[in-house]
Amino acid sequence: MLYMFLLYWNQDDGPDPSDDIMERHFAVLRRAQQNNAYICSEAIGGTDGATTVRVRAGKPTLTDGPYAEAKEVMGGFYILDCKDLDEALDYAAQIPDASHGAVEVRAVRFVPGWPYSIGADRERAPFE
Secondary structure, three states: OEEEEEEEEEHHHOOOOOHHHHHHHHHHHHHHHHOOOEEEEEEOOOHHHOEEEEEEOOEEEEEEOOOOOOOEEEEEEEEEEOOOHHHHHHHHHHOOHHHHOEEEEEEOEOOOOOOOOOOOOOOOEOOO
């Protein structure tokens, strides 16, 4: 089953992760690759470069910054193929963001007719 891991960090801590934090991310990556669980992962920029788009009455409105003001902001994600939620939570506890920010775990949903290109052969949760 595919799970998405949303990584949250406190941007007051600065933009550059320490070598120790990155080595812990690489350890999670290696474990997931060894278990054929790794699908993809990315880091994303901070809120300084964010723009929020809303369309109301057919007209787009742009707002500088994130949707919500918060100390912790999303800094990246993983998508991993786990046998169950327990395994997903085990991975989440090893992601370094869990020890100084937060890791939110969600099942990836199957949408009939969607043209999946990444992990198309992997199981997704039913769309309910």
